[in-house]
Amino acid sequence: MSRARRLLAAAVVAKTAGIAYAAWEAHQYRLRRVTVPALDEGAEPLRVLHLSDLHLTPRQKGKAAWVRQLAALEPDLIVNTGDNLAHPDAVPVVLKTLDPLLDIPGVFVMGSNDYYGPVWKNPARYLLPDSGGRILGEPLPWKVLRDGFVSRGWIDLNNHDADFKVRQQRIAAAGTDDPHLGLDRYADVPYRAPEHGVLRIGVTHAPYLRVVDAMAGDGFDLIFAGHTHGGQLCLPGFGALVTNCDLPTSQASGLHVRGDAWLHVSAGLGTSPTAPIRFACPPEATLLTLVPAD
Numbered sequence: 001m002s003r004a005r006r007l008l009a010a011a012v013v014a015k016t017a018g019i020a021y022a023a024w025e026a027h028q029y030r031l032r033r034v035t036v037p038a039l040d041e042g043a044e045p046l047r048v049l050h051l052s053d054l055h056l057t058p059r060q061k062g063k064a065a066w067v068r069q070l071a072a073l074e075p076d077l078i079v080n081t082g083d084n085l086a087h088p089d090a091v092p093v094v095l096k097t098l099d100p101l102l103d104i105p106g107v108f109v110m111g112s113n114d115y116y117g118p119v120w121k122n123p124a125r126y127l128l129p130d131s132g133g134r135i136l137g138e139p140l141p142w143k144v145l146r147d148g149f150v151s152r153g154w155i156d157l158n159n160h161d162a163d164f165k166v167r168q169q170r171i172a173a174a175g176t177d178d179p180h181l182g183l184d185r186y187a188d189v190p191y192r193a194p195e196h197g198v199l200r201i202g203v204t205h206a207p208y209l210r211v212v213d214a215m216a217g218d219g220f221d222l223i224f225a226g227h228t229h230g231g232q233l234c235l236p237g238f239g240a241l242v243t244n245c246d247l248p249t250s251q252a253s254g255l256h257v258r259g260d261a262w263l264h265v266s267a268g269l270g271t272s273p274t275a276p277i278r279f280a281c282p283p284e285a286t287l288l289t290l291v292p293a294d
């Protein structure tokens with residue numbers, strides 16, 4: 001074999017091994033734990049489970065089982081930042097998967113993949129400036145999913161607010177519908193001034209700065225988002241190359257500061273079925289323990 005052929009063969013083997021590894025990593029679910037000093041002085045710690053971007057299909061038994069066992073954590077509150085679906089028949093699977101978690105107080109917003117089914121996209125488009133155009137798959141039965149969540153007590157924060165108590169902590173929450181599809185109407189959500197003893201949380205699917213920074217400017221304590229998949233294909237030692245929105249890549253996942261607010265971005269639990277790979281960015285759920293800021 002010539003030197004050129006050996007090099008070509010080596011490149012093919014390396015590429016195949018890389019794709020095989022990335023397909024394996026996409027199933028290496030992990031629970032990330034983070035402490036957030038977001039409560040007022042004297043408040044009891046509050047444990048919040050952040051779920052995002054399940055992108056569930058009926059065949060993904062392993063992911064469903066992993067998510068179901070998270071109920072054993074017994075969190076005080078669940079925040080679901082959307083993109084639950086990845087198949088027209090996935091609603092019953094999502095509701096069954098989340099069944100034990102739906103007994104726990106929760107809030108949710110929708111992502112674009114709750115509204116439209118997966119469709120193949122050229123990966124190169126994620127590296128180019130966002131033209132604003134969206135390639136949408138077939139409409140999904142998102143109303144059935146929404147009604148399933150609401151019937152169990154989870155609060156719909158799509159362009160809505162809510163004021164409720166979890167244990168002894170009063171929470172003022174506000175959310176938007178998906179900014180990636182331009183469905184966010186944050187200005188229409190009633191404004192609530194910061195108040196001592198009240199935790200203010202903002203919830204949105206895609207962390208576009210027009211939403212995140214508006215919430216931060218309004219005095220929210222903690223903002224939850226998903227959508228980025230943490231970059232999905234990351235460079236070891238460097239991190240995310242894209243966020244699929246205008247959030248800086250340095251904030252593609254994890255806990256960050258925006259103005260006076262905390263921003264938590266989940267790297268999410270899934271991928272589109274058309275690109276079932278992750279690299280240096282394993283799928284995750286996050287358990288946030290909120291404690292007094294002092």
Ligand SMILES: [Fe+2]
Binds near residue numbers: 055083228229268
């Ligand atoms: Fe997603």
